[in-house]
Amino acid sequence: MWKTALTLACAGAGAVCHAAPKTQIRNVAMVSPPVADSGPVVLQNRFFTKQMRVEAGLSAGSVVNESYSQTQAAGARLGLFVSEKIGVEYNFAKFSSKDSADLLALRSQEVCAGTECRSITPHFIRLENLNQLQLVTAPVYGKINLFDWAILYSDLTFSAGAAFLRTSQGSKLAFTPSFGQRFYFSKSFSLRLDATDIFLRDTVTKGIVTAENWRHNWFAQIGISTFLNSGE
Numbered sequence: 001m002w003k004t005a006l007t008l009a010c011a012g013a014g015a016v017c018h019a020a021p022k023t024q025i026r027n028v029a030m031v032s033p034p035v036a037d038s039g040p041v042v043l044q045n046r047f048f049t050k051q052m053r054v055e056a057g058l059s060a061g062s063v064v065n066e067s068y069s070q071t072q073a074a075g076a077r078l079g080l081f082v083s084e085k086i087g088v089e090y091n092f093a094k095f096s097s098k099d100s101a102d103l104l105a106l107r108s109q110e111v112c113a114g115t116e117c118r119s120i121t122p123h124f125i126r127l128e129n130l131n132q133l134q135l136v137t138a139p140v141y142g143k144i145n146l147f148d149w150a151i152l153y154s155d156l157t158f159s160a161g162a163a164f165l166r167t168s169q170g171s172k173l174a175f176t177p178s179f180g181q182r183f184y185f186s187k188s189f190s191l192r193l194d195a196t197d198i199f200l201r202d203t204v205t206k207g208i209v210t211a212e213n214w215r216h217n218w219f220a221q222i223g224i225s226t227f228l229n230s231g232e
Contacts, residue, residue: 048187050081050138053230057192059223061093065216068106068124071097075130077225085139089159091132093219125202126168127217132176132196134161153184163198174200188227195220 056078063071075093082088099107106122140156159178164171180194195218202215 053227055079055225055227057223057225059221061221063217064220065218068100068103069097070100087136089136093130095127097126128166130163130165132163134159155182169203172200174198190225192223
């Protein structure tokens with residue numbers, strides 16, 4: 001009845017009255033996504049640097065593309081990173097080789113011309129030791145999460161330099177492009193894998209003719225290294 005009276009009062013005053021709308025209350029259910037037992041693991045930034053740090057290491061390796069000898073090597077290295085991506089390194093390697101089964105089989109055969117017979121001796125070069133100086137760059141850096149247990153840091157390296165070698169043909173100068181992978185297990189200790197092309201001139205004598213040919217000796221190494229100081 002009061003609504004009717006209010007309507008008449010508004011009409012008599014020449015005003016238009018609007019009734020306030022009823023307030024509607026909505027209940028919204030807040031649904032949260034399921035929470036995992038453990039959150040994602042965030043890889044942290046690198047926790048050590050290489051700049052101005054002296055590195056020393058030991059290595060062992062083998063020449064992998066020689067058919068007539070089995071050539072092994074043991075060596076040492078000393079290096080310095082002048083920045084995070086650029087460094088210099090000196091390597092020394094001592095080679096030891098023994099005749100392969102292929103060479104022994106060839107030597108057991110003989111070639112006869114008339115009354116003269118001689119064994120077959122193929123041409124190849126034996127490496128004796130190496131002194132190498134090279135420029136190293138480490139442009140690619142990565143991290144591997146080992147089952148949320150540890151972070152393994154790695155550097156992909158590329159190197160170029162020269163080496164002075166003693167061989168079965170005397171002293172030689174070689175070019176030594178290489179690449180490698182380093183895995184750091186701590187701020188100072190790393191495991192290294194390196195592949196080097198010892199590219200040198202091989203002297204070949206056939207009768208009275210002597211020629212020189214470029215020869216590749218693929219040298220694979222595995223080693224350990226450690227930084228000797230804390231750097232900058």
